[in-house]
Amino acid sequence: MNTSTSSSLPSIAVLATGGTIAGAAVDVMNTSGYQAGVVGVDQLLAAVPALSTVVRIAPDQVASVDSKDMAMPLWTTLAQRINTLLAADDIDGVVVTHGTDTLEETAHLLHLTIRSDKPVVLTAAMRPSSALSADGPLNLVNAVIVAGHARSRGQGVLVAFNNRIHSARDVVKTSTYAVDAFQSPEIGVLGWVQDGRVEFQREVVRPHTLTSAFSIGATWPHVEVVTSYAGVSRIAVDALVGAGVRGIVVAGTGNGSIHTTLQQALTDAASQGVAVVRSSRVGSGHVMRNGAAADDALGFVTAGSLNPYKARVLLMLALATGESSAAGLQKIFDTY
Numbered sequence: 001m002n003t004s005t006s007s008s009l010p011s012i013a014v015l016a017t018g019g020t021i022a023g024a025a026v027d028v029m030n031t032s033g034y035q036a037g038v039v040g041v042d043q044l045l046a047a048v049p050a051l052s053t054v055v056r057i058a059p060d061q062v063a064s065v066d067s068k069d070m071a072m073p074l075w076t077t078l079a080q081r082i083n084t085l086l087a088a089d090d091i092d093g094v095v096v097t098h099g100t101d102t103l104e105e106t107a108h109l110l111h112l113t114i115r116s117d118k119p120v121v122l123t124a125a126m127r128p129s130s131a132l133s134a135d136g137p138l139n140l141v142n143a144v145i146v147a148g149h150a151r152s153r154g155q156g157v158l159v160a161f162n163n164r165i166h167s168a169r170d171v172v173k174t175s176t177y178a179v180d181a182f183q184s185p186e187i188g189v190l191g192w193v194q195d196g197r198v199e200f201q202r203e204v205v206r207p208h209t210l211t212s213a214f215s216i217g218a219t220w221p222h223v224e225v226v227t228s229y230a231g232v233s234r235i236a237v238d239a240l241v242g243a244g245v246r247g248i249v250v251a252g253t254g255n256g257s258i259h260t261t262l263q264q265a266l267t268d269a270a271s272q273g274v275a276v277v278r279s280s281r282v283g284s285g286h287v288m289r290n291g292a293a294a295d296d297a298l299g300f301v302t303a304g305s306l307n308p309y310k311a312r313v314l315l316m317l318a319l320a321t322g323e324s325s326a327a328g329l330q331k332i333f334d335t336y
């Protein structure tokens with residue numbers, strides 16, 4: 001039983017952005033044809049009254065979006081709001097409720113731009129709040145418990161989902177429907193949260209938050225993702241270069257290999273000053289430099305273990321610092 005007085009409890013800001021965790025359908029059996037982001041943060045918190053015995057909550061409705069529609073202006077708002085909250089002495093940590101679809105991108109962005117070692121924990125749900133066995137309430141409770149836990153400090157941005165704690169850098173969505181929808185391929189979870197107990201298994205070693213060189217600015221360099229596949233043409237790459245894109249991440253096959261036609265288009269793009277980053281569409285593993293392509297000769301950068309969408313986040317932040325050389329960008333990808 002919790003015997004702490006209210007003033008000795010950690011104070012956690014819960015920032016709601018929408019998603020299925022805030023979704024509702026007319027029918028309790030409906031777990032796919034519902035509207036995301038329609039339930040407010042106060043209602044989400046009201047579903048878990050026990051929370052008030054373990055933390056003090058400051059609710060904040062930042063947005064109500066289906067995260068497929070996440071966009072950079074909202075990222076700017078969210079990161080700035082979190083930085084402001086965490087600078088205050090009376091806030092000990094932040095929980096962000098988010099849609100699952102782009103959670104891994106937002107988490108990575110925050111991991112690299114939040115200026116605090118206080119815990120920031122993202123969570124979400126695969127079933128709308130109205131569904132039988134909705135997973136949102138327990139995920140929310142667990143995220144708040146992780147955010148209020150001393151061991152979560154200094155670990156960068158975390159994702160608490162289905163009793164597991166992931167690093168924002170590594171976590172990816174791996175199922176379209178299962179409640180167990182997130183994994184950290186190859187590297188595994190950071191820890192677990194179960195029955196109110198938090199257990200960490202390993203540390204985050206790459207730079208983040210206070211040791212990150214990146215910050216949220218007003219401008220976002222234009223970076224797009226293209227995919228390599230059988231019979232791919234060069235039309236998309238040529239159109240992007242024509243549109244003035246600053247960077248292209250290619251979701252290559254296997255070890256970031258690229259169809260000859262697409263590789264020629266990307267080589268032409270790199271020769272015109274567009275940053276080209278080789279990632280993989282496989283879903284796990286590293287893309288090795290000078291492995292599936294002669295990166296030194298082609299002027300390409302490799303994404304290491306970042307998937308194409310996380311690599312795009314890092315490339316935007318890196319380009320925003322003014323770095324544009326392949327060697328400089330490669331150093332950044334090797335570091336972060």
Ligand code: SIN
Pocket residue numbers: 018019020021036065066067068098099100101102124125126
């Ligand atoms: C969304 O990403 O906002 C909708 C899907 C979900 O949260 O699972």
